Amino acid sequence: MGQIKAVRGTRDLLPPETELWNHIEATARRVFARYAFGEIRTPIFEDTQLFARGVGEETDIVSKEMYTWEDRARAQSEKAQMLTLRPENTAGVVRAYIEHKLGDAGLLQKLYYIGPQFRRERPQKGRYRQFYQIGAEVIGPPSAGSESPLRDAEILEMLATLLEALSITGWTLELNSVGSATDRPRYIQALREALVDLAPTLCVDCQRRAVTNPLRVLDCKVPEDQAKIDELPKIADFLDEDSRAHFAQVCAALDACGVAYTVSPRLVRGLDYYTRTTFEFTHGGLGAQNALLGGGRYDGLSEAIGGPKAPGIGFAMGTDRLVLTLQAQQVALGESSAALLADAYIAPLGEAQQAESLVLARELRRAGLRVELGDGTFRLKKSFEMGNKLARRIVLFGEQEAVSGMVTVKDFQTGEQTKVPRGELAKMLGAQ
Ligand code: AMP
Numbered sequence: 001m002g003q004i005k006a007v008r009g010t011r012d013l014l015p016p017e018t019e020l021w022n023h024i025e026a027t028a029r030r031v032f033a034r035y036a037f038g039e040i041r042t043p044i045f046e047d048t049q050l051f052a053r054g055v056g057e058e059t060d061i062v063s064k065e066m067y068t069w070e071d072r073a074r075a076q077s078e079k080a081q082m083l084t085l086r087p088e089n090t091a092g093v094v095r096a097y098i099e100h101k102l103g104d105a106g107l108l109q110k111l112y113y114i115g116p117q118f119r120r121e122r123p124q125k126g127r128y129r130q131f132y133q134i135g136a137e138v139i140g141p142p143s144a145g146s147e148s149p150l151r152d153a154e155i156l157e158m159l160a161t162l163l164e165a166l167s168i169t170g171w172t173l174e175l176n177s178v179g180s181a182t183d184r185p186r187y188i189q190a191l192r193e194a195l196v197d198l199a200p201t202l203c204v205d206c207q208r209r210a211v212t213n214p215l216r217v218l219d220c221k222v223p224e225d226q227a228k229i230d231e232l233p234k235i236a237d238f239l240d241e242d243s244r245a246h247f248a249q250v251c252a253a254l255d256a257c258g259v260a261y262t263v264s265p266r267l268v269r270g271l272d273y274y275t276r277t278t279f280e281f282t283h284g285g286l287g288a289q290n291a292l293l294g295g296g297r298y299d300g301l302s303e304a305i306g307g308p309k310a311p312g313i314g315f316a317m318g319t320d321r322l323v324l325t326l327q328a329q330q331v332a333l334g335e336s337s338a339a340l341l342a343d344a345y346i347a348p349l350g351e352a353q354q355a356e357s358l359v360l361a362r363e364l365r366r367a368g369l370r371v372e373l374g375d376g377t378f379r380l381k382k383s384f385e386m387g388n389k390l391a392r393r394i395v396l397f398g399e400q401e402a403v404s405g406m407v408t409v410k411d412f413q414t415g416e417q418t419k420v421p422r423g424e425l426a427k428m429l430g431a432q
Contacts, residue, residue: 017323035158046084058213059213089133090135133318147311177276178268194233261279343371346361369431396410
């Protein structure tokens with residue numbers, strides 16, 4: 001029978017690498033808590049319409065990358081529902097905000113999430129079909145200050161702090177404003193006009209995008225197209241007074257707290273819901289998939305999916321890419337590393353000692369020690385070999401030890417062997 005493997009674009013995360021994942025997630029939780037964010041967990045699958053209306057029908061994500069299926073109808077009269085594995089989490093968070101009337105208290109909601117997302121993309125280094133995001137959203141009624149440029153700057157400053165807490169260095173913050181819902185149509189019209197002549201000279205993808213979604217032409221990565229695309233009209237020239245002033249205030253607040261950024265006129269991002277501020281943090285060490293995280297403002301998203309006016313701003317960072325970056329930087333995790341040896345390996349010296357050796361292991365683990373438990377059918381030689389690979393010390397637990405109440409401990413590093421009363425073992429092994 002053929003071997004069954006993980007599906008293309010998905011992978012198993014194994015120890016010790018999972019220690020790094022836990023470290024990243026724990027650091028994010030700690031930083032988010034300091035900025036008074038609370039955790040939200042939304043379902044892994046949602047009504048397909050949420051993404052069609054929220055993210056946008058014309059986006060790559062919705063038009064070709066979603067895992068969508070028809071749910072079985074419960075009754076014949078019932079229409080089968082179309083469901084989709086979430087390709088991103090912002091739409092789900094905003095749906096929950098609307099569904100639970102979270103804006104009714106008149107306060108800002110500051111929510112973060114950590115979890116898997118799914119997109120049928122062409123897998124490569126740093127790009128998977130099941131990938132993981134850590135993200136946060138600030139959303140609320142305008143009366144709570146949800147449109148304030150201070151919110152944008154605060155989020156960006158939080159991200160700089162989080163990357164610093166993770167010891168990730170060498171990142172670049174690219175910033176832009178894509179304008180309000182009224183600026184964008186004027187810009188898109190100008191793009192369309194400029195593309196009439198230019199598009200036939202660009203790559204086939206751009207030729208298609210020029211018709212379906214001209215903004216996406218700005219994302220083109222084909223080297224020969226770059227100089228020509230740089231000549232296209234710039235969104236900055238189409239911003240109205242409000243958008244311009246908003247962006248200037250975001251920049252001023254970032255300058256005030258020393259968060260470095262570059263303004264990238266072509267940064268329009270792949271999701272249709274963005275308005276005004278958009279941003280991306282990139283990292284040179286990542287290769288082709290160099291975006292560590294991306295985000296922006298989405299002042300009209302709530303209304304697009306049937307909710308009240310609830311402007312918001314958020315970001316999603318790719319945990320997979322944070323892991324790759326940290327691995328490349330070889331950041332030492334110190335004590336929390338799973339590669340760390342156990343404090344002790346307990347070797348029951350016969351089958352009669354098996355049950356009691358589990359009791360001993362339980363005592364030590366309850367005292368806070370990291371303990372590996374052997375097997376009573378092993379010979380002494382094998383126990384020593386195994387113990388040496390897994391732990392700093394071996395605790396021999398045979399018939400004699402069971403009767404005398406003394407156990408024999410050998411330290412693999414010093415070679416020293418001692419007999420210790422069982423009651424003092426935990427302390428001797430370093431329990432606090
Ligand atoms: P997006 O939701 O497209 O704005 O992406 C936000 C971040 O998620 C990106 O900057 C990446 O770090 C990460 N990301 C997006 N798609 C993938 C993927 N297929 N595999 C791994 N990470 C991804």
